Amino acid sequence: MLLKSPLVGNPTFTSPLSIRESSFVEDNIYIPFNIEAKEGRLTTIEDNLFFEKAGPRKLIYFEPNKCAVGIVTCGGICPGLNNVIRSLVVELWFNYGIRRILGFRYGFAGINPENQIPTTELDPEVVDEIHDEGGTILGTSRGPQDPQKIVDYLKQLGVNILFCIGGDGTHRGAYEIYKETRKRNIPISIIGIPKTIDNDILYISRSFGFNTAVEEARKVLISAHIEAKSVRYGLGLVKLMGRDSGFVACYSALASQLANFVIIPEVPVILNGENGFLKWLENRLLTREHALVIVAEGAGANWFNEKDMKKDASGNTIHPDPGKFLKDIILNYFENKNIHIQMKYFDPSYIIRSVPANADDAIFCDSLARNAVHAGFSGKTGITIGFINNEFVHIPMDMVIKGRKQVDPTGELWRSVLASTGQPEYISSPL
């Protein structure tokens, strides 16, 4: 049986004026994924996806004063994690009246009692200033844990809603927990909050922390540009995050307008030959005396053999480091040509992800977290909070874990990158 939301009658959401009713979202409101219309008509429902709009519901599923809630952060850190934790806690505490909020420490490991990691009690005072700092106060780890043990533990602790903040590995884990709760018919709501520094979660146009990371990556590009420009035949080579998707590389190139060549996983680049990258680089250096090249960490798959690939703790495929590979290839090429280039290699790695959220990400995290709370209380489960066409929506977890979002080589983003760098597209299109 559904209950009246404490937000109905809460001055934050309602007023004596009935107009405030409109602040609640009805369950039958959807946001289409594809919004391009031909001649004033949206493409029909058959070839479109519609997602439930997120937001506070008038009726809720869990009884606030008997409710306990858990929060867990998994995977690599990302700007805004503490903002999300903080807004979850203050929304739960002040608007839904929850007084038992458990922070599980060090990722899913903290929800498996075998690891004997104590939980942390969270309240508004504990989280008051945490958003000033990067990282996650809960700690994080990679890799899954036994969903049965997790569900047993959640039940034992009386947790009704579990917020899982993490990337696609985390969502795969959360989906297993969700399935376990369904199988055993235990009413625990499993809500995902997507986190990825690479901005590569399927369907989701923007993930928190990405803007901040691009801001930091831009600073590194400026440094590399300055180093390259300050010497003769100076080459700044910058490796940026992006295991499967080149979003950080592309956006920071656009933000700086300084890069002369961007190499991403989605667009294979040929190194050798008259139309190859190395020849292009030679021309650039000899005519302009300096150059700036970005390579995403997952780029260059066509330069390696299948057998060189490895897997990390979360099961992600790891390529050999294309930055170091390219560095050596380039140095060798110019040494053979007796051209004395001066290479400055930058691998900022964690530097771009460990800062606090910038203002825009902070705002985004706040909305994301509050919508996650609304979703959990309205009885949704097995969903993650998406952001599509500027609207927050609910996306079934099994949809987002089916693949990774990538840069479309025929789309606007890559077109903008080509326009900004002036790099020849044909080098990048060997297929």
Place this chain on the structure above:
Amino acid sequence: MLLKSPLVGNPTFTSPLSIRESSFVEDNIYIPFNIEAKEGRLTTIEDNLFFEKAGPRKLIYFEPNKCAVGIVTCGGICPGLNNVIRSLVVELWFNYGIRRILGFRYGFAGINPENQIPTTELDPEVVDEIHDEGGTILGTSRGPQDPQKIVDYLKQLGVNILFCIGGDGTHRGAYEIYKETRKRNIPISIIGIPKTIDNDILYISRSFGFNTAVEEARKVLISAHIEAKSVRYGLGLVKLMGRDSGFVACYSALASQLANFVIIPEVPVILNGENGFLKWLENRLLTREHALVIVAEGAGANWFNEKDMKKDASGNTIHPDPGKFLKDIILNYFENKNIHIQMKYFDPSYIIRSVPANADDAIFCDSLARNAVHAGFSGKTGITIGFINNEFVHIPMDMVIKGRKQVDPTGELWRSVLASTGQPEYISSPL
């Protein structure tokens, strides 16, 4: 007669592979304004607006090698103006092959020959590093000029496309120029690029520089919070930009999560009485010993008489300064109660708008400018480049000048502000 775009065959946009064809946008693609769907169906066309999608067209209207282009910036400065100028120039130069790009100086005044302000020739070298700096290298001014004289001058200079970067005053001026060209049937394309630090242009979800301004405003809020917290009964009172709309106030409150009360033009606040703001402030200060209050520069219309209002050079209504008014009212209130509060008043004004664009705004400006070039060359005129549901579109100028976008007191943004400040809504609902 339409011509083939130089982008067809330009390696930036096309390749030997036909797949690149998809990079061009067809003229019959539209973006709906309202994208909420009920039960999987979009609201019907009758109660929705559809805007032409922006982007490069295969066919263009002006012959690049005979074409001259003008750029003008008007109104107050805004982070990203130089980014927009730069991306206009490099797109025009490298992708469309334009070699005559005129920068008109000091706003519309620079296109009226009576003012004898020389124009500036723009090329990629001139604009190479201008995006590192705030402001506009072209200079700016407020207020309209005689559209007849402007059109005469544009014709005399051989200008085919005029890019007008500015707010709603500028768009009103640009619309007059557009009408003059239509009346005299002169083929000059008038393209608007919306600029407003207040983010208040109708239909447009986001204007450039706004993110950056919010970032700066957040810094001021942090300062005010620190000042208030460091003394007993400390009150930080911060006046932020927002003549008609409280977006800067709302977003910076959310970004900082520090404000305890936000006063915006859209939501009248009662000062006196048991349920009034001053009584609320007294309770806050006596219990928590410090407080942070934001007031938008256009707030408090209900505190003043009609006769106190003035108009500025662009015709905008100017209210008396609600910041200073509130400062005096508060000081007086607590003096009468013999409570020794310590007020720190902040009026950052221009500080938040004169910085360079942050990474996110820089990327946005780049797309905005390039889409403006595509629009101009495809023969569009009398339109401005909008951003709706995360898509760039063409909006007829006469639509955007019909009013101002405001914070919806029943919408998600204001709901988030209330949740973040915890301020009582009833104070704000006197109607």
Place this chain on the structure above:
Amino acid sequence: MLLKSPLVGNPTFTSPLSIRESSFVEDNIYIPFNIEAKEGRLTTIEDNLFFEKAGPRKLIYFEPNKCAVGIVTCGGICPGLNNVIRSLVVELWFNYGIRRILGFRYGFAGINPENQIPTTELDPEVVDEIHDEGGTILGTSRGPQDPQKIVDYLKQLGVNILFCIGGDGTHRGAYEIYKETRKRNIPISIIGIPKTIDNDILYISRSFGFNTAVEEARKVLISAHIEAKSVRYGLGLVKLMGRDSGFVACYSALASQLANFVIIPEVPVILNGENGFLKWLENRLLTREHALVIVAEGAGANWFNEKDMKKDASGNTIHPDPGKFLKDIILNYFENKNIHIQMKYFDPSYIIRSVPANADDAIFCDSLARNAVHAGFSGKTGITIGFINNEFVHIPMDMVIKGRKQVDPTGELWRSVLASTGQPEYISSPL
């Protein structure tokens, strides 16, 4: 009787190697104030001042395990206050083994029991991250309190050393407390730590937070420059802190190299007449079309009558606001001449002092605080920690409260400002 310092035998300070002995400072080491030598000879002792060198002593006065220590912050906030508090606490705790450290709240008011303000217990955990934030966690206030009551209270609490962080008002108050302890022969050590955003404490070449404030002031100057440059006849007028001394104005002018005229209290400026400032400004605006003028808040005494002066809570003389005065004078002048200048007025005020300490100030605060602890434990009292010729020293409190340090109009700093602005000196030399 003096005791052996816990630092002797503390691995931080001593090692099995006798060479570490040199880390302690002997009591007979002095630093001369004037270090200019003529022909290889220092000016003789008669016309020089020598200050005791600060640093850890081998023998100490107070028994650490019976010792309680108090910390108080007074006056306006300043970047680095929390760094000083933190380093006091960690030096006291880890190196001297003190376990009772009292934070008095809200300035001297917190040491007068009549105000019934509870003290705060400080330890390394409480202060661990406070240096990330501006302001003071202890709170502050202006104005003195009855020294008898303070000494009674300190005695009652068992406090042996009191660290007073503040400006010259604070040092006057601390000196009265010191005299009271001497009069009653109570062994409480009173140690001053000089704080002033204006960098105007006598004898002391640098005070903490000043570098950070100059960094922030530079940002405001850049904003004002951008605003001025972006319009025709644009004038940026910036009021900066500096009640008696123009150091913030001078240093930020040098840091930015953007100001065209700097007006400080030490160098009177004539406004009218052929050689006056207004005529100079007219020439500048007409020829260069923009200008940037800085006025220190204490400048322009020669523009006002004696009767306009007031006093603040700490007894400092307050002049009428020269910024607003100059703003009106300038607007009036150009209106009369029918020259349409565009004035942008900036009053950053607290914005430049409420930020966290930059790296350089953070390092400085750490040394300052640790030297204060060494001084207190070695039994010094009635002294403040000075910084002279790049060395930390002990300065008797009665010396620093005799006046204020000012910019020497014939010295290197003012010469550099003149060279950087190009402003005519004769305007500034009416005497």
Place this chain on the structure above:
Amino acid sequence: MLLKSPLVGNPTFTSPLSIRESSFVEDNIYIPFNIEAKEGRLTTIEDNLFFEKAGPRKLIYFEPNKCAVGIVTCGGICPGLNNVIRSLVVELWFNYGIRRILGFRYGFAGINPENQIPTTELDPEVVDEIHDEGGTILGTSRGPQDPQKIVDYLKQLGVNILFCIGGDGTHRGAYEIYKETRKRNIPISIIGIPKTIDNDILYISRSFGFNTAVEEARKVLISAHIEAKSVRYGLGLVKLMGRDSGFVACYSALASQLANFVIIPEVPVILNGENGFLKWLENRLLTREHALVIVAEGAGANWFNEKDMKKDASGNTIHPDPGKFLKDIILNYFENKNIHIQMKYFDPSYIIRSVPANADDAIFCDSLARNAVHAGFSGKTGITIGFINNEFVHIPMDMVIKGRKQVDPTGELWRSVLASTGQPEYISSPL
């Protein structure tokens, strides 16, 4: 024959009032190197060094209107290079009236005509905004060039003063050029301006750009700390610049107060054994669950064999990378112990040196450059501009190239580092 300085009679330096005379510095004023006095007496001249005080002289050696000046930047880039270039140019142009200022490009290579690198004409307009950007607009390179060819070329170009901005390699080169001019009795003044990101030039207490680099290094330490704290047994290992001297490592450790262990070239660290670093690290990680370790790039000489050392283009000894070495040693150690630490390795390298100068460095660069101009015009040669005890002085070049300044393991700086990290000193004192 000496001439009257154009500064005499220049309103910047003189006024109708004779008091301004004091702005000039007499040639018989010296600054002692050691300023510690025992019992009020300076140590006698026998055991002290005295350096000529820098500043404008009333009499000058070169005739401004016949004079040409050259500027060259060498070695690695450093924040503030463009500030120094800019202030040299504006001081030469506006105060000494020089109209021929040559910028030699790409280091000493640009003064050897064999390399056929064209010079750049510098004037106030060219340098107006260069200080907003890191790097050097002149370009730089490493390594010496034939002094005979350089002197021939300078003579041929009519250059009277050459400003050489660089580190000790550059000063060695400049000293050879100076000796060549002396040998051939050619009146060209060779003036050094010391530049080193490591702050390791002999006698000089502070070199420009160092403060800025420490600010950037602090950011990296914060990142590393956040990464380490966000996982269980997290270890942040940060390699910072400092080939022979650990100043960057020490100062950034103090600025952040976050490091738990600092390893510098001056203090050998034992890795193994019960008292070794690895055992300490194990205890730290097991008890506190995270740690932050800094290693300077030149540290760990005792870990390597002599044969592993190399030399770079400027003749500096290059050690194997102690960061990577330590990383592997640590990973191996904990793997053997079956403790699952999570190492995050940071090598910010060029990132900390390619940013623009902060406010404090900007001010310092301005004074440094103007004093260099004064020195050159007063006929000094073979000297560099030092900064000692807060005063600018002239130091003979042959003195500064005799060695490198290092952190004194018994001095105040290292004592502060030990106090801040709490690291055991005995690990660091194997001698």
